[in-house]
Amino acid sequence: MDNLICISMKGISKSYRHDAKTLQVLKHVNFQVGVGETCAIVGPSGSGKSTLLSIIGLLDFPDEGDYLLMGHSVANAQSDELAMLRKSEIGFVFQHYNLIARLSVLENVALPLRYRGVDRASALEQAMQMLGRVGMADRARFKSADLSGGQKQRVAIARALIGQPSLILADEPTGSLDSETAREILELLLSIQKEQRVTLLIVTHDNQVAHLMQKKIRVRGGRVEEMGASVL
Template identity: 70%
Template sequence: MHDLNFISMRGVSKSYRHAGKLNPVISQVDFQVGVGETCAIIGPSGAGKSTLLNIVGLLDVADAGEYLFMGRSVANAQNDELAAIRKMQIGFVFQNFNLIPRLTVIENVALPLRYRGMDRAHSLEHAMCMLQRVGMAQRAGYKPADLSGGQKQRVAIARALVGEPSLILADEPTGSLDNQTASEILELLLSIQKEKNVTLLIVTHDQGIARLMQRQVVVRGGVVVELNA
């Protein structure tokens, strides 16, 4: 089991229909990521990076090819099965944070645990521990509108990690932050990744960030054109 690739794609393709025409977004992608590995997905805008990440995160389904998640094919999985895997195994971090404005910081972080059916008291307790880990415990009662961009991203990371996922998917997680804050956020993400031995995939256009990952996958024109070990 330990030698198994966490993520394994063979010949994966995806097209979208627009104005009655099929437009291929990714084509014949072969892509493997090992357990506990860090990997950057880089490439120009519109190259298919986010589509690839969405398929990896089971938010989208490939039209063709094979995708094994933790050694299991997801080709015939029903929507509720895919939702259960996302809920239990995957943590998402987005460029725009995606925090719920009406909830406090601690309630936002507790949300994935509430979705799993954990009671309010225990979910808030776990959320507070995670907020301490990302240096945001003193802002637990704040609303997202009262936070800076860097603080929002720390909260978003806490929310992604509170359920102890096996995989973190980060789509341009530092894209809307200044350089200093971006560097702190990345350092935080990598230190937690190492501590928990989670598999981490980051979509980024930043070569500096990409170089800090163990591997770099370059997507261009919907094709993975380069794999750097």
């Protein structure tokens, strides 16, 4: 295993059946993202970005090709192995937060640890510490409905990071926020990414966000068209 590579995609293709037709969404995609690297995936709507992110997050699977996550090939992994990889290696940050409304902020952040079998008291203690890191400790007992968009995204970031994953996948994490709040959230995310040396992959339509990433990948027509600093 090359322990400097977090994501390695080799010849990844993916098709879907729709209205009795086969639609090829990804076509022989190849790229790598190093451990601790930041990367933006950009491209027009319908280009395959979301499908690519789902495959990277082990929520969908390619028809052909191989995907290695932290050196583990997932091509022939069993469902329990994939679930373990998702829980141990990946944290998700979504555009619309995906917080559970009936749970408090503290309980939402503790949830990944509870899924791993961490006892409730320890999980809540660690969740409170993480909320302090993102400036939300004073909202720990609130429900998500009582938070602003920026506050919800801070909670979502805390939830994604609490399990100390190797990889954070962020799908338009600033897309629902005003420009000032978006800047604050991005600065927070990059600060924690650098501190924990976690690999950060962001799908974004925002050129300013993409330019802050170390690597940029453009997806167009299901293909990785360009890579590197000259993408945008």
